[in-house]
Amino acid sequence: MIDKVSMKKTLLEMGRKARSASKELKTMRSVQKNKILSSIATRLVEEKDYILSQNKIDLKNGRENGLSNAMLDRLELTEDRISNIAKGLHEISGLQDAVAKVDSTYIRPNGLEIKKIRVPIGVIGIIYESRPNVTVDAAGLCLKSGNAVFLRGGSESIHSNMAFAKVMQESGLEAGLPEAAVQLIPWTDREAINIMLRMDEFIDLLIPRGGEGLIRKVVETSTIPVIKHYKGVCHIYVDSEFNKEMALNIIENSKCQRPGVCNALETLLVHKDIAEDFLPALEQLLAERHVQLRCGKKARQILPSAESATEEDWKKEYLDLILSVKVVDSVKDAVEHISTYGSDHSDCIITENDKNANFFLRAVDSAAVYVNASTRFTDGAMFGMGAEIGISTDRIHARGPMGLEELTTYKYVIYGKGQIR
C-alpha cells in the first residue's frame, strides 16, 4: 500500500514524462508511427503466454469476488482475442494519418496566407472499466494520432492491463517510441483517479468509458476537459407514408442485431394513421426475435397483450431485447418526444415523404439523424473512420463516432512577407 503523498508525486512525475513524450510524438512522421504500431502488434502475439498468465490472475480474483459470468467473459483473454487485438493495431497502422492534414487554406486581402492544419491534442487520459482490450485499442489510436496516452483501467483487469502496458512499452521503446508515450496507472485506488482528474497541467483531454457512476464522477471532479461516452436512447419514428417491409427490416436490425450497444434501438414511435395495421405485423416479427414490447396507452389498445410502458421507460437505455412503443399524432409529435426523452445519440425517421424527412433531419438535434437506415450504423468503422475510440454524446469538440481526426486539434500556420497591422 502506497501513501497518498508518494502516489501523488509518482503520478505527477508520470504526467511530466507524458508531456515530454507528447512533444516528441507530435512531430513524428507517419511511417515511423506505423512501424512502431506494427512492432507492438507483433510483440503482443509473441508475448501471449505472459499476457494470458496475468489475465488468469484477474480471472481468479474475479471469480473469488463473485463477478458475473458476463463480466468474466468480458475480462477473459484468449489466444484468439489477443490475435484480434494485434490485428486491430495493424489496421490502425494502415489507416491514413489525420495529423498534418490541411483543413483549409486561404489568402487574406493583405496577402497573408493562412492554413488551418491538424495537430495532435497532446496527452490523452483514458479511464475505462473491465475490458482489457481497451488498453491496447485506445493506446493504438492515441499513438497513431500523435498523442501520448495516460491509461487508468478498472481494478478487475489490472494484471491484464499491466501486462499489455508492459509489452507495449518495451516493444515500443525498441521501435523508437518515446519513453512514457504509453503509461498505465498501477494503482486502482480511488485516490489515484482523484489525483489524475486534477492533472490539467499534464493531461489535455479525458475520455471516460464506463457506467453512469464513473462518468458522473469524472465530470464532477475533473479540471481537464472531458468528452463523455454516455448512453444512447435511440428512436425510430415510422411516418404515415412509408415502406412497410423496409420499416420492419430496419426496426428488427436496429433492435436485434446487437441489443447491448449504445446505438441499438430503444423506443419506437409510430404515426397514428398506420399504427393499427403496422403494430400487429411488428409484434409478430419481434416475437420471433424474443423482443418484449412496452407500449404506451394507444399502442396497447392495438396490442392488448403487450406490457404497459411507464414514464421511466421512455428514458431507458435497455441494452436488452426490450422495446418501448408509442403511437404519435405527427412527425412534430415524434420530434417533441425525442427532444424530451432522447439522449441525442442516434434517431431515425422511416418515411417516403421528403418534406417530413427534411423536417425530422432538421429538428432532431442528435449526433446522428437518419432517414431510412438502421441506427446501428453510428460507428466509426461504418462511418468510414476505420476505427473509433468511442462515440461522443457531448457537443464540444466531437459528436458521434470519434476516430483519428477527432483525436486531433488544429493550429493556424500563417505565411507573411513582412505584413504588419
Place this chain on the structure above:
Amino acid sequence: MIDKVSMKKTLLEMGRKARSASKELKTMRSVQKNKILSSIATRLVEEKDYILSQNKIDLKNGRENGLSNAMLDRLELTEDRISNIAKGLHEISGLQDAVAKVDSTYIRPNGLEIKKIRVPIGVIGIIYESRPNVTVDAAGLCLKSGNAVFLRGGSESIHSNMAFAKVMQESGLEAGLPEAAVQLIPWTDREAINIMLRMDEFIDLLIPRGGEGLIRKVVETSTIPVIKHYKGVCHIYVDSEFNKEMALNIIENSKCQRPGVCNALETLLVHKDIAEDFLPALEQLLAERHVQLRCGKKARQILPSAESATEEDWKKEYLDLILSVKVVDSVKDAVEHISTYGSDHSDCIITENDKNANFFLRAVDSAAVYVNASTRFTDGAMFGMGAEIGISTDRIHARGPMGLEELTTYKYVIYGKGQIR
C-alpha cells in the same frame, strides 16, 4: 439580499428557460436572426439615455470603491461607444451564418450518404469582468450562431449590464426572439457563480474572459466544458538569414501597436550570428517607442545599458512596453525556449531560409505560428471571421480566434434507402 436556496431555484429556472429558448433558436432561419439583431441594435441607440444613466451608477460606485482610472475608462459608456456597440451588432447581422453549413458529404460503399452539418452548440455561458460592451458583443455572436446565452458579468458593471440585457430582451422579444434567449444573472455574489458553474444540465459551454484568478476558479469548479481565453506570451525569433528592415518593422508592430493585448510580443529571440549587428539597431528603434528591454546574459553583453532578465521574465505576459530579449544558438534553441516558456498563443519566425521556416512552423505548437508577419494578426477580424468571441488558448474544440463557426458543433445526417447491418 437573496437567500441561497431561492437563488439556486431562480438560476435553475433560468437554465430551464435557456434550454427551451435554445431549442427554438437552433432551427431559426438566418434572415430571422439577422432581423432580430438589427432591431436590437437600433433599440440600443434609441435607449442610450437609459443605458447611460445606469452606467453612471456603476461609475459612481466604481469611484467610491477606488477603481483605477484605467478600470473606470473600461467601464465608462458614451454615446459614441453605444453607437459602436450597435454598429458591431449590425456587422454581426451581416456575417454569413455558420449554422447549416455542410462540412463534408460522402457516400459509403453500402450507398449511405453521410453529411456532416454544422449546428448550434445550445446554451453558452459567458463569464466576464468589467467591460459592459461584452454583454452585447457576446450575446450578438451567440444569437447569430443560434445559441442561447447565459451571461454573468462583473459586479463593477452590473447596472450597465442589466440595462443592456433589458433592452436586448425587450427589443428581441418584439422582433421574434424566444424569451430567455439572452439572460443575465442579476446577482454578483460568489454563490451565484458557483451555482452557475454546476448547471451542466442547462449550459453546454462556458467561456470565461478575465483575469487568471477568475479563469482558474471556473476550471476548478465547473462541471460544464470550458474554453479558456488565457494569457499570451508571444515570441518572435529572428533567424540568421533575415531581412533586417522587415524584422525591425514586425517587432515594432508586434510590441508597440497595442501592447496591452494578448497577441502582443513579449519575448524576442535572436540568432547569435546576427545579434551583434541587430540588437543595437533594435534598441535604438524601441527606445524611440519607450520600450524597456530586459536582456538575457548574452544579449546584455551586446546591450550593456539594458536591464537583466530574470527566469520569471521569460514566463511573463507584460501587457506593457517591456520586451524580454534572449540570444539563442539556433532555430532549434528558439523552439526549445518557446516550448518551455511560451503559452501556445502566437509565435513567429523571421527568416529568409525556407528550411528553418518549415522547421519552426512544424515544431512550434501554438494556436498561430507565423513566418514573417506580426503576431498582432491573431484576431478574428484579421483572420476573416468577421468578429470573435475571444481567442482560445485551449486545445479542445477551438484554438486561436473563435468566430461564429467556433460557436457551433456538428451533427451527422444520414440518408438511407433501407440499409441495415
